Amino acid sequence: MNPIPRLVRRSVRAKSDPKSPDLSDVAAARSRIPRAPKARAGFTMVEMLLVLVILATLAALVIPRFAGRSQQARETAAQAQISSFATALDAFEVDVGAYPRSLQDLVEPPAQTPNWRGPYLQRGIPLDPWGNPYIYEIPGRNNPYGYDLMSMGPDGRVGGGDDITNWNGS
Numbered sequence: 494m495n496p497i498p499r500l501v502r503r504s505v506r507a508k509s510d511p512k513s514p515d516l517s518d519v520a521a522a523r524s525r526i527p528r529a530p531k532a533r534a535g536f537t538m539v540e541m542l543l544v545l546v547i548l549a550t551l552a553a554l555v556i557p558r559f560a561g562r563s564q565q566a567r568e569t570a571a572q573a574q575i576s577s578f579a580t581a582l583d584a585f586e587v588d589v590g591a592y593p594r595s596l597q598d599l600v601e602p603p604a605q606t607p608n609w610r611g612p613y614l615q616r617g618i619p620l621d622p623w624g625n626p627y628i629y630e631i632p633g634r635n636n637p638y639g640y641d642l643m644s645m646g647p648d649g650r651v652g653g654g655d656d657i658t659n660w661n662g663s
């Protein structure tokens with residue numbers, strides 16, 4: 494027997510006698526349940542389309558701002574790392590009496606440096622926020638009595654107006 498005609502019959506019986514609270518009412522109520530998800534599913538699809546439209550609109554508005562923030566956050570991180578290097582380099586200079594010849598000397602003792610008390614950087618030599626090494630020069634061309642330290646910035650090359658350095662504050 495096909496179950497669908499049975500459900501229809503019960504439904505019809507329930508409507509014909511609405512005051513009788515017998516099992517056929519329950520059956521009729523149950524027979525209506527499967528229809529609800531279909532209606533709901535149709536509505537949900539419209540909702541989903543609306544949500545997609547809203548998300549696309551929000552993404553168009555929000556993503557460029559986050560991208561800008563992300564770039565700004567990386568520049569701030571590079572400045573913070575250069576400050577950390579400065580602290581480590583100064584500590585090295587206090588112990589050893591001169592700035593190191595390379596950044597590697599901050600984490601590995603150079604030969605014949607008995608006063609080395611490092612490592613001066615706990616997590617090794619970091620790359621800049623764009624994955625490139627910091628450039629260290631001693632003596633500095635811009636800081637002839639100290640050292641030059643810079644990140645090449647987002648473009649990954651020296652120059653281009655986006656370098657983050659220890660001599661021009663940008």
Ligand SMILES: [Ca+2]
Nearest residue numbers: 645646650652
């Ligand atoms: Ca650059």
